[in-house]
Amino acid sequence: MTTLLVVLLCLCASLFPTLSTAKQSPVHPVGSGAEIDLENDPVSADIRAHWMRRAISTLSDLQSTCPFAPFGAVIVNHTVTEPGEGELVCIGVNAVQMDGNPTLHGEVAAINNCTSILTDPAGKYQLSGPDALKAFSDLSLYTTAEACPMCSSAILYGAFREYIYSTPIHGPNSLLAHGWPQIDLPSKEIFARSLGREVRTRIVPQVLANETEGLFVWQFGDGACPASCVKEQDERGWCVEGEKQEVPTGKKASPGREL
Numbered sequence: 001m002t003t004l005l006v007v008l009l010c011l012c013a014s015l016f017p018t019l020s021t022a023k024q025s026p027v028h029p030v031g032s033g034a035e036i037d038l039e040n041d042p043v044s045a046d047i048r049a050h051w052m053r054r055a056i057s058t059l060s061d062l063q064s065t066c067p068f069a070p071f072g073a074v075i076v077n078h079t080v081t082e083p084g085e086g087e088l089v090c091i092g093v094n095a096v097q098m099d100g101n102p103t104l105h106g107e108v109a110a111i112n113n114c115t116s117i118l119t120d121p122a123g124k125y126q127l128s129g130p131d132a133l134k135a136f137s138d139l140s141l142y143t144t145a146e147a148c149p150m151c152s153s154a155i156l157y158g159a160f161r162e163y164i165y166s167t168p169i170h171g172p173n174s175l176l177a178h179g180w181p182q183i184d185l186p187s188k189e190i191f192a193r194s195l196g197r198e199v200r201t202r203i204v205p206q207v208l209a210n211e212t213e214g215l216f217v218w219q220f221g222d223g224a225c226p227a228s229c230v231k232e233q234d235e236r237g238w239c240v241e242g243e244k245q246e247v248p249t250g251k252k253a254s255p256g257r258e259l
Contacts, residue, residue, distance in 0.1 A: 041204065043084045043140075051076050051086060052166055052208045055142045056215070058106075062093045066229035066239040069094040070215035071106035073143040075114050078161070089139060090114040107143050107151035111158060114139070136160055137199045144212045145175055146205075152187035159199035163187070166212035168205065178216045 041048070051074055058072035059065075071094040076086040092110025096102055104112075118125045118132040127135060140162035141155055146169045155163050168174045169186055176182055188203060218225055218239060225231055225239035232240055 043078055043086075047085055048164060048204065048207045051140075051142045052144070052164065053211070054088070054091075055144050055166075056208075056212060058091045058093050059144075059215075062091065063095075063098070064241065066226055066241050067093070067215070068219060068239070069096065070212075071143065071145055073106040073110035073141060075110050076140045076142065077138055078140050079138045086140070090117050103150065105148060105151050107141060107147050108154055110141065110143075111154055133158075140164060142207075144215065145169075147187045149183050149185050149187075149190055152190040155187075155201060156191060156194050156197070159197065160201050161199070162202045162204060164204040164207050166207055166209050167216055168209065173209065173213050175216060178213075178219070180216060180219075 055072045055074045058074060059067045059070050074091045075089045077089055078084045078086045080087050090110055090113040092106055092113050094106045095104040095109050115132060117123055118127045118135055119129060120126065136158040137160070139160055141160050142164045143166070145167040146165045147155060147163070169176060169182055171177065176184070191201065191203060228241060229239040230242045
């Protein structure tokens with residue numbers, strides 16, 4: 001009887017797809033690669049670099065020249081100019097510590113700012129709520145690091161045209177490699193499992209990763225602070241604005257800090 005049951009189970013497995021396979025996206029199945037073909041990117045590498053540097057500059061514009069959580073984002077419309085230079089719509093930075101809101105990662109903060117700008121009755125766009133939601137499908141979101149699952153989902157729900165990130169979650173020069181607490185779930189996999197959406201957000205990975213990596217190296221280790229910043233004399237070891245001081249070696253920031 002046991003042998004017969006095993007045979008029946010094996011037969012069923014061969015005839016019917018597994019649940020996980022059945023629920024994979026037909027457009028971006030897991031493992032097939034969600035990224036666009038960068039050799040045929042409709043936006044030039046120089047323009048991509050320009051907007052990623054603008055995302056980096058949001059950190060000093062809105063947060064600090066010594067940002068602890070250097071997650072900055074800009075949202076751009078590449079559909080209104082030729083050949084795709086882009087028009088800035090809004091910016092945002094990680095405001096978790098500043099506002100005491102654990103959802104305000106850089107990407108979410110930028111999306112919230114964009115909603116306010118797009119729907120401002122006295123502003124440039126003056127869109128209704130439904131029209132603002134539709135407008136996101138024309139917009140590209142640039143962020144200094146690969147989005148966490150929460151932010152990846154927000155980008156998907158916003159149906160953005162593109163999502164461009166710099167420092168990745170995985171790899172030798174990644175967030176995980178530099179000690180950043182992460183939910184170990186790449187945005188590519190989250191995108192791949194999104195079903196039933198008319199707009200397929202394209203991923204453009206690791207733009208200027210060599211320039212953003214330095215933002216993340218020192219914060220959970222003993223690396224040097226950015227220029228004009230020093231490490232705080234407490235258990236966190238965060239870098240803050242100030243004159244260079246003698247700092248005890250071996251001090252590390254608490255990995256339990258919520259980012």
